[in-house]
Amino acid sequence: MRFFKKSDIPVIAGILLISLALWGWYRISYLDTPVVAAIYYDSELVEVVELNLNTEKEFRIKQQPDVVFKLHKDGSISFLKSDCKDRLCIRSGRLKTVGQSAACLPNKVSVKIIRKNKNADHDLDIVIR
Amino acid sequence: MAVSKKIIRVVFTGLLFAAAIVLSIAENSLQIPVLAPGVKLGLANVMVMYALFFLGKRYALLLAALKAVFALITRGAVAGILSLCGGLASILVMALLLAFFGERMSYLIVSIFGAISHNLGQLAAVSVIYTGLVALVHLPVLLVAGVVTGAATAVLLKFLIPAVNRLGLK
Numbered sequence: 516m517r518f519f520k521k522s523d524i525p526v527i528a529g530i531l532l533i534s535l536a537l538w539g540w541y542r543i544s545y546l547d548t549p550v551v552a553a554i555y556y557d558s559e560l561v562e563v564v565e566l567n568l569n570t571e572k573e574f575r576i577k578q579q580p581d582v583v584f585k586l587h588k589d590g591s592i593s594f595l596k597s598d599c600k601d602r603l604c605i606r607s608g609r610l611k612t613v614g615q616s617a618a619c620l621p622n623k624v625s626v627k628i629i630r631k632n633k634n635a636d637h638d639l640d641i642v643i644r
Numbered sequence: 645m646a647v648s649k650k651i652i653r654v655v656f657t658g659l660l661f662a663a664a665i666v667l668s669i670a671e672n673s674l675q676i677p678v679l680a681p682g683v684k685l686g687l688a689n690v691m692v693m694y695a696l697f698f699l700g701k702r703y704a705l706l707l708a709a710l711k712a713v714f715a716l717i718t719r720g721a722v723a724g725i726l727s728l729c730g731g732l733a734s735i736l737v738m739a740l741l742l743a744f745f746g747e748r749m750s751y752l753i754v755s756i757f758g759a760i761s762h763n764l765g766q767l768a769a770v771s772v773i774y775t776g777l778v779a780l781v782h783l784p785v786l787l788v789a790g791v792v793t794g795a796a797t798a799v800l801l802k803f804l805i806p807a808v809n810r811l812g813l814k
Contacts, residue, residue: 518802520750527756530791534784541784600719614782618770620722 541614549631550613552592554584557623566590566611566628582624592626594619652811657695657703661710664691668715689762690797692731693755696738697801698808704735722773726766733765734758751801756794763790 554562556578564574567590575583582604583596591609599621607617610628618625668688688711696704708731716724738758741749763786 516747517750518798519752523750523753526753527791530756530760530787534787537787538784620773621720 542612548613550590550611550628551631552610553627553629555625555627564592566592576624579622579624582619582622584626592628593617594626597622653699653703656808656811657699657707660691660695661707664688664707664711665714667691668711687793687797689730689734689759690800692735693738693758693797694801694804694808696735696742696758697751701735701739704739705732708732708735725773726769729769730762730766733768734762737761752795752798755798755801756791759794759797760787760790 550566552564552566553560554564554576556576561576561578564584564586566586569588569590570586571588573583573585573595581598582594585593585595587593587609589609589611591611593609594604594607594617597604597619599619604617604619604622604624610617610626613628613630616625616627665688667690671687692704692707692711695707708728711731712724712728715727735758738754738761741754741757767782767786
């Protein structure tokens with residue numbers, strides 16, 4: 516088996532083009548949609564946070580006080596602190612676009628950015644506790 | 645002679661496993677930004693790939709299972725499941741490619757598809773464990789990441805091939 520073949524180039528270019536197209540389509544369809552952050556604990560929606568408030572604040576959810584979130588002035592949310600080992604949630608950085616999500620799997624907490632309009636799709640069909 | 649070849653294979657599997665552990669520790673300490681929830685770059689998956697190329701499907705599956713057990717012990721059940729799903733998805737896709745196309749494939753393209761399917765396998769596992777979490781937004785990132793890591797591991801593989809050939813496994 517050879518290391519590289521000329522026929523690899525179109526395949527790789529195809530993969531890159533598909534990702535570029537998906538990304539472009541995604542950006543165009545969701546760019547200026549007002550968003551909220553939905554926070555899930557154990558796959559249940561526990562809190563919905565407004566994101567376009569131009570405020571900076573830190574908060575926790577009562578179901579999992581070991582995890583601290585932070586709202587940023589640019590309308591994004593991030594994990595600030597967590598007691599988990601790998602801290603993937605914190606390394607996920609700031610989230611602000613629809614569909615972006617981050618999770619602290621050891622603590623069963625996840626955040627997902629969704630559209631503000633509740634009736635728009637199935638994103639918010641879970642009852643808030 | 646047959647026995648000594650088997651011993652070489654077992655030893656080589658052990659070596660690959662050791663390297664996989666080192667790589668996963670290195671990846672954790674590198675602080676690479678997270679691509680998608682629960683999904684990591686999967687540098688350690690390189691070793692599974694090498695096992696598939698040099699030792700065959702059985703050893704690759706064994707290595708994926710060992711890796712999953714290691715993740716289970718050190719990082720918990722979820723990490724173990726993710727590791728296993730990524731490893732299995734990548735072995736499955738690479739083995740299918742090799743079975744159908746064989747010599748017509750190149751190491752580079754098999755490696756890239758292995759890396760992509762490793763990412764997708766983990767993403768699928770995340771979406772099963774945490775329903776509704778996974779969105780299309782991660783797909784382009786994971787595809788590009790797969791191409792980059794796949795190409796990088798293929799280059800590493802190229803340097804490794806002469807050394808492995810001296811072991812006389814094939």
